[in-house]
Amino acid sequence: MIYLDYQATTALAPEAFEAMVPWLRDDFANPHSAHAGGRRAKAAVEVARAQVAALLPPGGRVVFTSGATEALNWAIKGTCGGIVTLASEHAAVLDTVEAVRCGGREALVLPVNRDGRVEPDHVAASGTGLVAAMLVNNEIGTIQPIAALAARAKAAGAVMLCDAVQGFGRVPLPHGCDLIAISAHKIHGPKGVGALWIRDGIVLTPLLHGGGQEEGGRSGTLSPALCVGFGVAALLAQDRYAPDAAHADRLFDASLDRFAARGWMLNGSAEHRYKGNLNVRRDGLDVARLMSQLRDIAFSAGSACASGSGRPSHVLRAIGLTDTQARTSIRIGFGRYTKEADLIDATDRIIAAADAQRVAA
Known part of the structure; x- marks a missing residue:
């Protein structure tokens, strides 16, 4: 299997796995218990918290959650006032915004341009309590002008929420945000x-009520093993930042050159993007047939979170593609453990299979 779906999830780093094993097998104590075992577990959680925090701005605290979906729900539901967000956001943001809008909060969903970027000056200057925007789009890789959006939010007296799930550890995190959601498995x-x-x-209304184990109002027993794995992954991302970025750039250029030579078109910004994400389309492509023919290549027709819905990507529609164009797009994601030879082989096979479809038609 050639794995090219890094936006959906990434392979667990061997170093993270090894660090987790003792906390799964031997040191199983509750990190919120006062006895010696609990204190050891608590200490491991705090080391992990510091490792994750090292990739984030100063002047804030890291509160562990079950994942980015919980973090985003908490950030949105834990604030008050009107909300401004973007049409290309992840469903964890758009669906949560719609839920609180139905509950009475005002919400404005801003359009994005053909590159998938928003104009910061479009952020409303009054009645806004929260501005929510994704740093790196999970489907097309476009990078939003988060620093400018944060400045506009601050000028309006609003809180700035950044969904940094796809950017954390991969691109620089801009300062100026008040809330940042991240996930370990990316x-x-x-x-x-x-x-x-x-x-x-910043004070948020709790999303989960109970023991209040996490400072900041998050209740629930933490898993030391998961926190430790997250911490080691963050430490590796910090140490490998430059080589990982350079590797992704090389892979992107090599694959895109091949697609472009055969008439494929890039979705999203060519300039403002994370290059571990390559979203391309070709008129007339039957994506379902393509994926069926290439079962040993793991790539995507869109977000894994929306797979099986049958609907064309809301992100691709937001950048102006027709439903037909959106349905003829594929997403290829790669990174640290992707071998260039494997990516080139997969790219050539995808192109050949797509060419065969055209001949057959």
């Missing part, structure tokens, strides 16, 4: 753990 950590970074002075 940076070679385990599934089932994420975090919400909360700027000092």
Whole structure:
């Protein structure tokens, strides 16, 4: 299997796996218990918290969650006032915004341009309590002008929420945000753990009520193993930042050149993007047939979170593609453990299979 679906999830780093094993097998104590075993587990959680925090801005605290979906729900539901967000956001944001809008909060969903970027000056200057925007789009890789959006939010007296799930550990995190949602399994950590970074002075209404185990109002027993795996993955992302970025750039250029030579078109910004994400389309392509023919290549027709819905991608429609164009697009994601030879082989096979469809038609 050639795995090219890094936006959906990444392989668990061997170093993270090894670090997790003792906390799964031997040191199983509750990190919120006062006895010696609990204190050891608590200490491991705090080391992990510091490792994750090292990739985030100063002046805030990392609160562990079950994942980015919980973190985003908490950030949105835990604030008040009107909401401004983007049409290309993840469903975890758009669906949550719609839920609170039905509950009485005002919400404005801003359009994006053909590159998938928003104009910061379109952020409303009054009645806004929260501005929510994704740093790196999970479907097309476009990078939003988060720093400019944060400045507009601050000028309006609003809180700035950044969904940094696809950008954390991969691209620089801009300062100026008040809330940042992240996830472990996008940076070679385990599934089932994420975090919400909360700027000092920001107070959120709790999403989960109970023991209040996490400072900041998050209740629930933490898994030391998951937190430790997240911490080690964050440490690796920090140490490997430059080589990982350079590797993704090389892979992107090599694959895109091949697609472009055969008439495929890039979706999203060519300039403002994370290059571990390659979303391309070709008129007349039957994506379902393509994926069926290439079962040993793991790539995507869109977000894994929306797979099986049968609907064309809301992100691709937001950048102006027709339903037909959106349905003829594929997403290829790669990174640290992708071998260039494998990516080139997969690219050539995808192109050949697509060419065969055209001949057959």
